[in-house]
Amino acid sequence: MNIVVCVKQVPDTATERKLRSDDKTLDRDAADGVVNELDEYAVEEALRLKEAHGGEVTVLTMGPDKASETIRKALAMGADKAVHLVDDALHGSDALGTSYALAQTLKKIGFDLVVLGSESTDARTGVLAAMLAERLGVPQLTFANKVEVNGTSIAIQRVTDYGYDKVEAVLPAVVSVVEKINEPRYPSFKGIMAAKKKPVEKLGVADAEIDVAQVGLAGSWSEVADFAAAPPRAAGTVVKDEGDGGVKAADFLASKKFV
Amino acid sequence: MDDLLRIDDALSEEQRLIRDTVKEFVSDRVLPHVGDWFEDASFPARELAPALGELGVLGMHLEGYGCAGLDAVAYGVACRELEAGDSGLRSFVSVQGSLAMFPIWKYGSAEQKEEWLPRMASGEAIGCFGLTEPDHGSDPAGMRTHAKQDPSGDWILNGAKMWITNGSIADVAVVWAQTEEGIRGFVVPTDTPGFSAPEIHKKMSLRASVTSSLYFDDVRLPAAAVLPGVRGLKGPLSCLSEARFGILWGVVGAARACLESAVDYSRSRVQFDRPIGGFQLTQEKLAWMYVGLGQSQLTALHLGRLKDAGSITPRQISFGKLANVRAALDIARQARTVLGGNGITLEYPVIRHMNNLESVLTYEGTQEIHTLVLGEALTGIPAYR
Ligand SMILES: Cc1cc2nc3c(=O)[nH]c(=O)nc-3n(C[C@H](O)[C@H](O)[C@H](O)COP(=O)(O)OP(=O)(O)OC[C@H]3O[C@@H](n4cnc5c(N)ncnc54)[C@H](O)[C@@H]3O)c2cc1C
Ligand SMILES: Cc1cc2nc3c(=O)[nH]c(=O)nc-3n(C[C@H](O)[C@H](O)[C@H](O)COP(=O)(O)OP(=O)(O)OC[C@H]3O[C@@H](n4cnc5c(N)ncnc54)[C@H](O)[C@@H]3O)c2cc1C
Numbered sequence: 001m002n003i004v005v006c007v008k009q010v011p012d013t014a015t016e017r018k019l020r021s022d023d024k025t026l027d028r029d030a031a032d033g034v035v036n037e038l039d040e041y042a043v044e045e046a047l048r049l050k051e052a053h054g055g056e057v058t059v060l061t062m063g064p065d066k067a068s069e070t071i072r073k074a075l076a077m078g079a080d081k082a083v084h085l086v087d088d089a090l091h092g093s094d095a096l097g098t099s100y101a102l103a104q105t106l107k108k109i110g111f112d113l114v115v116l117g118s119e120s121t122d123a124r125t126g127v128l129a130a131m132l133a134e135r136l137g138v139p140q141l142t143f144a145n146k147v148e149v150n151g152t153s154i155a156i157q158r159v160t161d162y163g164y165d166k167v168e169a170v171l172p173a174v175v176s177v178v179e180k181i182n183e184p185r186y187p188s189f190k191g192i193m194a195a196k197k198k199p200v201e202k203l204g205v206a207d208a209e210i211d212v213a214q215v216g217l218a219g220s221w222s223e224v225a226d227f228a229a230a231p232p233r234a235a236g237t238v239v240k241d242e243g244d245g246g247v248k249a250a251d252f253l254a255s256k257k258f259v
Numbered sequence: 260m261d262d263l264l265r266i267d268d269a270l271s272e273e274q275r276l277i278r279d280t281v282k283e284f285v286s287d288r289v290l291p292h293v294g295d296w297f298e299d300a301s302f303p304a305r306e307l308a309p310a311l312g313e314l315g316v317l318g319m320h321l322e323g324y325g326c327a328g329l330d331a332v333a334y335g336v337a338c339r340e341l342e343a344g345d346s347g348l349r350s351f352v353s354v355q356g357s358l359a360m361f362p363i364w365k366y367g368s369a370e371q372k373e374e375w376l377p378r379m380a381s382g383e384a385i386g387c388f389g390l391t392e393p394d395h396g397s398d399p400a401g402m403r404t405h406a407k408q409d410p411s412g413d414w415i416l417n418g419a420k421m422w423i424t425n426g427s428i429a430d431v432a433v434v435w436a437q438t439e440e441g442i443r444g445f446v447v448p449t450d451t452p453g454f455s456a457p458e459i460h461k462k463m464s465l466r467a468s469v470t471s472s473l474y475f476d477d478v479r480l481p482a483a484a485v486l487p488g489v490r491g492l493k494g495p496l497s498c499l500s501e502a503r504f505g506i507l508w509g510v511v512g513a514a515r516a517c518l519e520s521a522v523d524y525s526r527s528r529v530q531f532d533r534p535i536g537g538f539q540l541t542q543e544k545l546a547w548m549y550v551g552l553g554q555s556q557l558t559a560l561h562l563g564r565l566k567d568a569g570s571i572t573p574r575q576i577s578f579g580k581l582a583n584v585r586a587a588l589d590i591a592r593q594a595r596t597v598l599g600g601n602g603i604t605l606e607y608p609v610i611r612h613m614n615n616l617e618s619v620l621t622y623e624g625t626q627e628i629h630t631l632v633l634g635e636a637l638t639g640i641p642a643y644r
Binding site for chain 1: 273275276277279280283313316319327328333337
């Protein structure tokens with residue numbers, strides 16, 4: 001089975017993240033880049049499927065040069081090779097543009113199964129799996145906490161608010177995973193050393209036959225109009241329990257739409 | 260806390276991945292528990308060893324036999340991140356890789372290597388290193404443990420070792436003993452009759468680490484138990500050079516953990532209506548800790564590069580061990596004062612590191628002995644006796 005895992009480099013959530021004042025995109029130089037957390041689960045699931053069914057795992061990343069660190073980590077975990085889509089023309093692409101660019105690349109490199117995280121920690125649109133499946137004309141199986149492949153059929157448990165749905169489809173397909181699906185392995189030292197020698201193919205927009213009018217800041221359908229720093233955290237309110245503490249707590253949760 | 264000097268920017272992509280992997284492992288598997296291990300004077304070696312083996316930490320700087328073959332800087336960075344967890348964890352790894360696996364790898368026979376190295380790399384077998392004796396610490400040349408060959412060719416080992424890390428939990432001991440041909444190393448399976456290894460209790464330092472005495476009472480070993488590749492004190496001393504290199508990196512991790520803890524604390528602890536980090540006395544402490552940390556970090560990186568270039572000398576390693584352990588201990592003691600009363604509890608990492616570093620100051624050559632090494636380097640006059 002030819003599995004492609006889409007992996008995104010995101011700024012470390014432990015550090016302060018900033019937007020650039022010039023083009024209102026994320027300042028990727030301001031913070032250390034790390035693998036989007038859910039994408040580690042996606043890589044782990046792809047590796048487990050390969051271990052069970054054979055085949056090959058390819059990492060696909062769209063991002064600046066610096067994203068090569070992220071590719072290395074996925075290779076060190078055990079992926080076989082990588083494709084790095086990197087081109088200045090891609091800078092500032094929105095979700096539509098990103099999904100178009102990734103879809104073009106996937107058509108070019110071929111796949112039986114595409115595995116994604118269900119959401120990134122920076123932009124957090126959570127739409128890429130759906131957009132990709134639509135652009136590729138294949139089934140989407142999203143929010144999986146369990147994946148089973150049997151010959152050319154695939155079945156997942158899709159996590160819902162009330163439990164889970166069983167969703168089945170025929171390969172090729174796109175799957176997105178949630179963190180309950182597995183426990184990602186640490187890259188081993190041997191894996192880290194071996195990753196140096198694994199092939200990483202760099203593609204530009206021309207190589208992937210990407211129409212530049214549909215990507216980048218200019219090609220995006222949406223734009224960031226303005227932004228402001230989050231207000232500093234206000235002091236909490238102290239609620240005194242006068243026998244009605246439970247009611248007050250429930251009202252508070254309801255007001256925040258938690259219940 | 261900011262890496263102000265951007266020293267880690269000098270690391271390669273692989274070295275950074277090694278750093279991040281060990282850091283993640285330590286924060287998942289060690290930091291949540293190590294305060295309890297320290298309090299209970301226990302170290303879950305049988306649980307951690309296979310996990311460390313799977314990561315590739317055990318014998319990480321050796322080639323072949325299932326070892327990862329890391330360069331010296333990567334080995335150092337891994338030690339730094341392990342010791343940011345606890346010096347006991349780093350000691351376990353140093354003893355396994357540099358003191359037990361290294362002599363077998365470097366001086367052992369093909370059979371000894373095949374028998375022990377793959378199992379030690381995977382963490383299935385644990386090793387220890389017996390050099391120090393009750394009456395011979397800084398001056399190991401006078402050791403009394405001895406081995407004699409009987410007419411059948413078997414070696415008969417007698418004597419005692421003291422302060423042996425991993426002793427009671429080891430499957431194999433690399434033991435240094437006097438023979439008619441001078442000091443030689445022996446690979447001793449710990450289930451050999453006549454071998455015993457009671458644990459040393461009442462330690463106030465390296466409590467999350469097993470320390471033991473070793474006793475050899477007519478321990479009969481086959482002729483093939485001796486390490487064929489080395490004779491004389493240079494055998495154990497070469498192992499110590501490997502391990503000291505790991506220490507001079509490791510203590511940077513312990514120091515960093517202390518400074519981070521002190522900085523965090525100083526920003527949130529309010530006295531006299533302001534964070535104590537706003538007092539000049541506190542800032543002076545923090546600033547000098549930062550300076551000491553940066554300097555020891557640079558020393559470690561420089562020595563790592565010399566080791567990778569193949570030109571590092573034992574004197575340079577003495578410099579690093581002396582300078583960096585001293586700096587780490589100073590930082591730990593200063594950090595402890597910043598935390599006030601909380602500085603003496605295991606709720607914070609500082610006193611644990613501070614107490615651990617007292618052992619690190621003494622083992623692998625005391626600070627006095629490394630001082631004498633540098634004194635001799637400067638004056639040409641040895642002052643050991
Ligand atoms: C500050 C900011 C503002 C933005 N504003 C907008 C906006 O107004 N409108 C809009 O449409 N978009 C906007 N974006 C989205 C941005 O362009 C996204 O980074 C991009 O479209 C990918 O979407 P996502 O990260 O939300 O993907 P998600 O759908 O959340 O990610 C799911 C999965 O898709 C995969 N994936 C995502 N990106 C990549 C990649 N580059 N390479 C490989 N795999 C990947 C990963 O497996 C990931 O786990 C904004 C981003 C930022 C940082
Ligand atoms: C927790 C722990 C773990 C250890 N693990 C191991 C292990 O795994 N394997 C192993 O073989 N050993 C191990 N050691 C032993 C350690 O290496 C010795 O403790 C160390 O070498 C010092 O020896 P000593 O304790 O006998 O002190 P001594 O040599 O008796 O020294 C006492 C004091 O005298 C000073 N001194 C000695 N000679 C001179 C001199 N010429 N000039 C000036 N001052 C001098 C010393 O510096 C020290 O301050 C461990 C020790 C500890 C505490």
